Amino acid sequence: MKKVRTRFPPSPTGHLHIGGARTAIFNWLLARHEKGEFVLRFEDTDRVRSRQDFVDSILQSLEWLGIDWDDGPYFQSERYSIYEEYLQKLLDTGHAYYCTCSQETLNAKRKAAMERGEKPKYDGTCRDKGLPKTEGAVVRFRSPLTGITVVNDVIKGMVSFDNRELDDLIIQRSDGSPTYNFAVVVDDITMKINTIIRGDDHLNNTPRQILLYKALGYPVPVFGHVPMVLGSDRKRLSKRHGATSIAAYKEAGYLPQALVNYLVRLGWSHGDQEFFTIEELVEKFSLENIGHSAGIFNPEKLLALNKEHIMASDPQTLAPYLKPFLAQYRIKVTDDAYLCRAISTLQTRSKTLLDMAKGSLFYFVDHITYEEKAARKFLQPDILATLELLLQKLGTLPDFTEESLKNVFTDMMEETGLKLGSIAQPVRVALTGGTVSPGIFEIMEVLGKKRVTSRLKAAIDYIR
């Protein structure tokens, strides 16, 4: 059995988006699962809309997702001589011909055909004229007039197309550049791609491409068309549906492994399993379990999965992802061990890294600023004596652990007759500035004796 060789061919006319990322992941996963190879290629034959900054952005997003490639990145714009070579083959064998019909007449004919209720396909005006190469002429593929072309799709099954539905598509523009259907085929042939997994919006292009493979005399690769990802209105995902670029999710505080997990699960399943690590996906991924119907992108489920990945990760692996978010709040972490201890207290209460960064600010600031409502409610003179007593007890505490701190509070409750809640909330405000935080004993242990005592003193001063 030949080594599987897949590819991802984005066109740099925008950022990497949800749908594109998913097909990239599927191809990458298949290559990794089968111990094959994955190729990256930029389809930038549309010189007007292609931009270098999109190339950079796509590269960055792929890297962030953890998708690496074994070959490339290739750029179609650098391969024109190769397309020329294959074009000549087609011309020489009579599979292609020059056409001088103007765009205006073509448009007019298309419109007229539509009005008559007919198919708006090329009428073959220049097909048998035997026109020579001239300035401004395009090259068309001579598509067979009869017969059927069958796509043996690994996901959809056998799909057949009547060749009469296909017209003589343009394979080289008047400016000499190749068009999509031709360039992909030549690239996939020359890059030895044998398995093509792509969105099913390409299914209708496939018979044309198969015909090109045959005309060129090359074996047809394995095709697999995955269903599309739609927005909540069942329409193709677009800006209207909120964030669609991968970069936006990175900035919003999502973990790449959570996004990958979500995207793969949208359209693929492994029984009832919902949570997967990247390693598990590589191990378990298979084409047979890809679904047949389009899926609607659901941000809520992605969020839930992100939460699960945050909970399941080690603080050490989370730390580098969290730092950029802390930096947004002008916090530069100097003590990684301290950061990790802080993270471990926040894992069950953060849905995103942004949440986590916000929730961990109190660990890093020098001076706590109290939320107005919290201070008004809990930092009142009636709690002064309690805070002072706590301060005094902490001063003599030999070890500053959750366990011993809990004992201190238990003693306090006995001595003052107060409930834990009425002691803990004022302390929480004193230590964090607000009424919501991880458990009071956890944060005290992590903050350490020095920070705790100075914050308690500050609170006492504030009340006075």
Add this chain to the structure above:
RNA sequence: GGUCCCAUCGUCUAGCGGCUCAGGAUACUGGCCUCUCACGCCAGAGACACGGGUUCAAAUCCCGUUGGGACUACCA
């Protein structure tokens, strides 16, 4: 309009002829736990689009209807 694809709870899905008056996840509701917020646990509501076949038996196979999507460019 034509061609092609698709159809299980709101959403993602399990199901590949009997084990299913359909299971999981998410979201939602109620309860428990509790130092706040979470986590966790328990419970509840919620789906086989419709109509014909085939079969002893259909969510599962076939046909049609309806609905949705894609393509129909000198975009990719």
